Amino acid sequence: MSRKAVGTVDKTEKICYNSFITCNMEVDPMSTILLAGGAGYIGSHTAVSLLDSGHDVIIADNFSNSCPEAVSRVEKITGKSVKLYELDIKDTDKLSAVFSENNVDAVIHFAGLKAVGESVEKPVVYYRNNIDTTLSLLECMSRYGVKNIIFSSSATVYGEENPVPYTEEMKRGTCTNPYGWTKVMMEQILEDAAKADPELSVVLLRYFNPIGAHESGMIGEDPQGIPNNLMPYVAQVAVGRREKLTIFGRDYETPDGTCRRDYIHVCDLADGHVKAIDYALDHKGTEVFNLGTGTPYSVTEIVETFQRVNGIEIPHVYGSRRAGDLPESYANADKALSILGWKTRRDLADMCRDTWNWQKNNPDGYRK
Ligand code: NAD
Numbered sequence: 402m403s404r405k406a407v408g409t410v411d412k413t414e415k416i417c418y419n420s421f422i423t424c425n426m427e428v429d430p431m432s433t434i435l436l437a438g439g440a441g442y443i444g445s446h447t448a449v450s451l452l453d454s455g456h457d458v459i460i461a462d463n464f465s466n467s468c469p470e471a472v473s474r475v476e477k478i479t480g481k482s483v484k485l486y487e488l489d490i491k492d493t494d495k496l497s498a499v500f501s502e503n504n505v506d507a508v509i510h511f512a513g514l515k516a517v518g519e520s521v522e523k524p525v526v527y528y529r530n531n532i533d534t535t536l537s538l539l540e541c542m543s544r545y546g547v548k549n550i551i552f553s554s555s556a557t558v559y560g561e562e563n564p565v566p567y568t569e570e571m572k573r574g575t576c577t578n579p580y581g582w583t584k585v586m587m588e589q590i591l592e593d594a595a596k597a598d599p600e601l602s603v604v605l606l607r608y609f610n611p612i613g614a615h616e617s618g619m620i621g622e623d624p625q626g627i628p629n630n631l632m633p634y635v636a637q638v639a640v641g642r643r644e645k646l647t648i649f650g651r652d653y654e655t656p657d658g659t660c661r662r663d664y665i666h667v668c669d670l671a672d673g674h675v676k677a678i679d680y681a682l683d684h685k686g687t688e689v690f691n692l693g694t695g696t697p698y699s700v701t702e703i704v705e706t707f708q709r710v711n712g713i714e715i716p717h718v719y720g721s722r723r724a725g726d727l728p729e730s731y732a733n734a735d736k737a738l739s740i741l742g743w744k745t746r747r748d749l750a751d752m753c754r755d756t757w758n759w760q761k762n763n764p765d766g767y768r769k
């Protein structure tokens with residue numbers, strides 16, 4: 402096993418950026434949470450929320466879409482150390498060693514490939530990575546008696562048929578790409594595992610559209626190559642790395658003709674994982690939660706808000722529709738509020754401001 406220790410920071414160096422949950426959520430007793438794929442965008446923000454809440458965090462990542470610097474920055478923000486393993490989650494032998502060396506209470510499974518377009522080009526790579534990481538985690542959990550897993554699912558599982566706003570009891574729909582199908586399949590695999598083992602607790606978190614960054618500007622989204630997603634593209638136009646944004650379609654049946662999505666601040670999303678961990682540790686069986694705001698914004702509204710909040714012009718043109726895009730996708734977020742006691746705290750202006758704060762401080766992402 403290749404274990405890679407990341408330098409830990411002196412506790413006195415902690416920079417105080419309290420997330421909203423820290424004031425009232427000191428965890429007792431402390432749990433040890435393994436974040437598979439925890440060096441990535443959502444994982445690194447979740448690591449901050451978990452550490453701020455008193456949990457211990459272990460990260461296992463192969464850095465296929467991230468880098469160790471993100472973990473060092475998590476340590477700097479929180480003043481706490483993270484145990485870091487560089488490994489492929491599919492490698493069950495190496496993953497086993499992580500479980501044997503640590504008393505893991507719960508796993509959060511972020512370790513997936515996530516580019517929709519790439520999944521159409523390389524379906525086998527996507528099925529292999531996303532399904533095998535899930536099976537490997539479940540096998541190790543079974544071997545070491547770990548009974549709690551939180552899974553990074555997606556609103557994409559609602560597919561094309563379901564009407565908005567999406568509620569958790571709707572049937573999973575028909576996806577338009579292999580990435581979406583891996584999420585549908587992984588949900589099914591996890592549900593089946595929980596049916597077979599009555600001690601297992603599975604929480605399926607269906608994320609909507611995470612954007613924004615930690616308010617410190619030290620961690621954020623760092624896509625490799627040309628961004629596929631809207632907000633990183635806007636941010637790279639703002640910082641001068643891209644000339645202009647193309648808005649995909651303005652003839653949808655929406656108020657301004659552009660698609661509407663449920664954008665959620667990544668720190669609110671991260672806080673949702675802390676609530677989900679607390680829930681999982683107390684329950685058994687499978688539970689599904691939407692993590693969204695419940696309020697959709699159009700592409701044009703995103704661009705206008707980014708420009709207004711940050712005082713930067715985003716040159717943009719309107720192009721044709723992007724294949725596979727739904728006109729609208731947004732959550733009914735009532736269940737997460739009533740059962741987890743979670744709701745979003747940050748608005749669209751916060752999302753745009755924090756995205757720009759990250760991008761302007763790190764014009765080339767983590768690669769300086
Ligand atoms: P990300 O790419 O930033 O993070 C994923 C991490 O997993 C990366 O650090 C990557 O290196 C790691 N990884 C991938 N395969 C691995 C493997 N075989 N072994 C070890 N590490 C591996 O992506 P993210 O935006 O943080 O997303 C996290 C999860 O949330 C993914 O499963 C993604 O599908 C899901 N999700 C993301 C969004 C979004 O818009 N960002 C929306 C819905 C769901």
Ligand code: UDP
Nearest residue numbers: 629630631634647648649660662700723726
């Ligand atoms: N979008 C766009 N231009 C871009 C990237 C995205 O107009 O360069 C639009 C896209 O068509 C969709 C919305 O922005 O309507 C959100 O897209 P994203 O890829 O961020 O998330 P999705 O909801 O597709 O997962």
